[in-house]
Amino acid sequence: MSALVEAKGLTKHFRIGRGQIVHAVDDMSLDIHEREIVGLVGESGSGKSTFGKALLGLHDKTAGKVRFDGETLPGRYRPADFQRYASRMQMIFQDPYSSLNPRMTVGEIIGEGLRLHSDLSGAEIRERVHDWLRRVGLEPDHASRYPHEFSGGQRQRVGIARALIMQPQFVVCDEPISALDVSVQAQIVRLLGELKSSMGLTMLFIAHDLSMVRYVSDRMAVMYLGSLIEVGVSDDVFFRPKHPYTELLIGSNPQPDPRIERGRETVAIEGEIPSPVNVGAGCRFAGRCPKVMSVCRTDTPPLFKVRDETGERRVACHLYADGGDTAPSGVQGNGGSNGGGV
Amino acid sequence: MSERTVRDGGAPLPGNPRGDASPDRRDGGDSDIAPQRHDEPALLAVDDLHVEFDTYGGVVKAVRGVSFSVRPGKTLAIVGESGCGKSVTVQSIMGLIPMPPGRITSGTAMLDGIDVIHQKVVEGEDIRGSRIGMIFQDPMSSMNPTMTVGDQIAETLEVHRGYTRSQAYARAVELLGMTHIPEPAERAKQYPFVFSGGMLQRAIIAMAIACEPDILIADEPTTALDVTIQAQILDLLDELQATTGMAIILITHNLGVVARLADDVAVMYAGQIVEKGSSEELFHQCAHPYTLGLRAAMPGNDPHREQGLQAIEGTPPDMFDPPRGCSYFARCPHAMRLCEDRLPERFEVSPHHYASCWLQHPASPVEVPGLYRGEGEAA
Numbered sequence: 030m031s032a033l034v035e036a037k038g039l040t041k042h043f044r045i046g047r048g049q050i051v052h053a054v055d056d057m058s059l060d061i062h063e064r065e066i067v068g069l070v071g072e073s074g075s076g077k078s079t080f081g082k083a084l085l086g087l088h089d090k091t092a093g094k095v096r097f098d099g100e101t102l103p104g105r106y107r108p109a110d111f112q113r114y115a116s117r118m119q120m121i122f123q124d125p126y127s128s129l130n131p132r133m134t135v136g137e138i139i140g141e142g143l144r145l146h147s148d149l150s151g152a153e154i155r156e157r158v159h160d161w162l163r164r165v166g167l168e169p170d171h172a173s174r175y176p177h178e179f180s181g182g183q184r185q186r187v188g189i190a191r192a193l194i195m196q197p198q199f200v201v202c203d204e205p206i207s208a209l210d211v212s213v214q215a216q217i218v219r220l221l222g223e224l225k226s227s228m229g230l231t232m233l234f235i236a237h238d239l240s241m242v243r244y245v246s247d248r249m250a251v252m253y254l255g256s257l258i259e260v261g262v263s264d265d266v267f268f269r270p271k272h273p274y275t276e277l278l279i280g281s282n283p284q285p286d287p288r289i290e291r292g293r294e295t296v297a298i299e300g301e302i303p304s305p306v307n308v309g310a311g312c313r314f315a316g317r318c319p320k321v322m323s324v325c326r327t328d329t330p331p332l333f334k335v336r337d338e339t340g341e342r343r344v345a346c347h348l349y350a351d352g353g354d355t356a357p358s359g360v361q362g363n364g365g366s367n368g369g370g371v
Numbered sequence: 372m373s374e375r376t377v378r379d380g381g382a383p384l385p386g387n388p389r390g391d392a393s394p395d396r397r398d399g400g401d402s403d404i405a406p407q408r409h410d411e412p413a414l415l416a417v418d419d420l421h422v423e424f425d426t427y428g429g430v431v432k433a434v435r436g437v438s439f440s441v442r443p444g445k446t447l448a449i450v451g452e453s454g455c456g457k458s459v460t461v462q463s464i465m466g467l468i469p470m471p472p473g474r475i476t477s478g479t480a481m482l483d484g485i486d487v488i489h490q491k492v493v494e495g496e497d498i499r500g501s502r503i504g505m506i507f508q509d510p511m512s513s514m515n516p517t518m519t520v521g522d523q524i525a526e527t528l529e530v531h532r533g534y535t536r537s538q539a540y541a542r543a544v545e546l547l548g549m550t551h552i553p554e555p556a557e558r559a560k561q562y563p564f565v566f567s568g569g570m571l572q573r574a575i576i577a578m579a580i581a582c583e584p585d586i587l588i589a590d591e592p593t594t595a596l597d598v599t600i601q602a603q604i605l606d607l608l609d610e611l612q613a614t615t616g617m618a619i620i621l622i623t624h625n626l627g628v629v630a631r632l633a634d635d636v637a638v639m640y641a642g643q644i645v646e647k648g649s650s651e652e653l654f655h656q657c658a659h660p661y662t663l664g665l666r667a668a669m670p671g672n673d674p675h676r677e678q679g680l681q682a683i684e685g686t687p688p689d690m691f692d693p694p695r696g697c698s699y700f701a702r703c704p705h706a707m708r709l710c711e712d713r714l715p716e717r718f719e720v721s722p723h724h725y726a727s728c729w730l731q732h733p734a735s736p737v738e739v740p741g742l743y744r745g746e747g748e749a750a
Contacts, residue, residue, distance in 0.1 A: 072599060211665055212452060218682075283602070283605070283630060285630050285666060302599075
């Protein structure tokens with residue numbers, strides 16, 4: 030399996046005046062293989078969305094490279110670059126209310142990409158729009174309606190049709206279900222899954238719902254304060270987290286079962302995610318980490334390769350400097366305590 | 372009402388030896404796990420609440436005959452999707468429904484012999500904010516941005532308890548400490564915008580418990596927060612309940628949060644409670660297809676994800692013209708002809724566990740044996 034999207038040292042800083050710099054994404058390297066769904070999790074402010082947008086050129090890159098299908102993408106997109114890549118890389122946005130132009134009909138919204146990037150005639154575009162409305166579970170005669178006439182779940186379907194009508198190879202889904210009700214979330218996730226397998230899509234699925242990300246994705250990547258801190262096969266990361274932050278993050282995720290919830294000890298992380306302004310050296314989680322060592326405060330840990338049951342795992346933590354062979358046995362999953370021992 | 376139900380015939384929790392022994396309380400130190408505890412008198416009893424709103428499109432029947440009770444010192448979770456009427460229900464209790472366009476057409480909420488819906492002021496004391504505290508979903512918009520956090524909490528105590536300014540302020544700092552805000556004296560002097568979302572939610576909890584209410588209503592208290600901060604806030608609510616003995620009404624759509632905090636659960640759909648019972652019963656022996664559907668729509672923690680995520684197809688009914696029969700009829704995978712025409716009456720599935728569904732109703736002409744059998748095995 031080859032990597033379709035390769036981020037190497039991708040960095041995005043924002044200047045906020047007075048010489049202050051927000052380190053939104055710092056030196057992030059992540060490969061996304063063809064026909065794979067990588068789930069990206071982390072707290073708000075950890076840089077998940079910025080990373081996703083930087084991959085697609087919606088943010089200029091401060092440093093680092095993104096390779097897509099063998100080509101290196103430009104650090105700063107020009108209109109011609111958008112023209113060139115828009116049909117191959119698409120994004121599905123979080124908020125189905127603000128991501129659709131309220132003054133365009135649903136048909137215009139879905140067909141706009143084809144109008145700009147293809148030579149199809151109006152009639153052909155209309156036909157494809159109708160076809161896609163059906164594929165996402167809407168009716169062709171919805172094309173003449175406006176976004177406000179639809180519910181949140183239906184709008185998200187429009188957003189999906191808008192992105193996928195371009196037949197992209199790679200899609201970034203930025204929290205596509207966070208704004209939706211539980212029963213509708215499942216509908217959208219299933220729809221994405223069906224389209225993924227029928228179209229052979231590669232996806233970056235950004236979300237903060239850990240259970241859902243584990244369900245959806247093949248591999249899971251965890252970000253903290255702009256850095257990638259752990260990546261591996263979803264079930265491995267979810268049931269046997271290695272980085273102390275991942276462990277605490279997954280332990281904080283309440284399970285829909287009172288027997289588990291009432292029986293377990295609380296694992297709430299002390300404190301809150303610090304500000305990403307002017308970050309210094311050392312591990313970024315050091316200030317909150319229950320297993321902090323002196324080296325953590327001075328040296329930024331690289332991604333160490335750790336042996337794993339079902340696939341490769343990389344963990345940015347000094348505890349795993351030697352491949353995890355001597356990692357303390359205390360590092361084991363909270364989330365998986367209910368039968369993760371598969 | 373008859374005890375007979377179809378499911379009672381089957382093994383309650385096949386293959387799960389922990390089934391009966393599993394205590395449904397979070398603190399093992401408390402020995403109060405007798406099953407009779409449901410019979411203690413209710414602290415707050417809501418009966419047959421109906422709320423409507425006038426809109427341009429017509430009258431929205433947001434709440435249609437909701438009844439529930441809250442036990443002292445326990446947590447009742449009201450679960451449901453957006454628009455099911457869960458927030459409107461608690462807002463009616465708090466007197467927060469704007470009238471017009473809102474209208475409470477019938478119903479009572481009895482707290483210690485006082486109907487809080489129709490009689491908000493008793494002997495000069497406003498029940499709202501004093502006997503019942505409330506916290507909201509969005510911490511940022513729940514505070515006055517032009518007052519310091521300390522002053523806002525103190526104001527509550529001046530209004531409801533007649534404290535002097537300095538007494539009230541000192542107590543406000545104490546309350547901030549109780550909610551584990553570091554350096555409470557310093558933080559009390561700050562304005563809300565300085566606080567992070569999690570810290571602000573703590574401050575709002577401090578304000579809501581300032582008057583030592585009997586009941587704390589928490590309307591989606593963690594929805595706007597990250598999962599790690601959510602865990603902290605849930606721990607805090609748990610701890611405060613243990614120390615103050617207050618009851619909590621928790622409004623949420625997150626079943627994980629329900630499992631974490633709730634003693635009792637009421638599931639709402641289209642303005643009605645379709646099922647209620649203990650948390651244990653509702654998660655492991657639910658009787659209403661909607662409750663089952665909600666659970667199946669959330670990815671659990673079981674390692675075999677092939678079992679899949681079951682979406683509930685369709686959307687909730689139009690509340691301008693709610694269906695004549697069961698409101699879940701159009702989406703229910705087990706719907707019968709009867710369900711379309713006749714509103715299901717509430718029946719007792721097992722002691723203190725009620726459902727409004729014809730499937731297992733004793734008076735229902737159709738039996739579907741073993742429909743939910745094996746449900747408990749998924750865990």
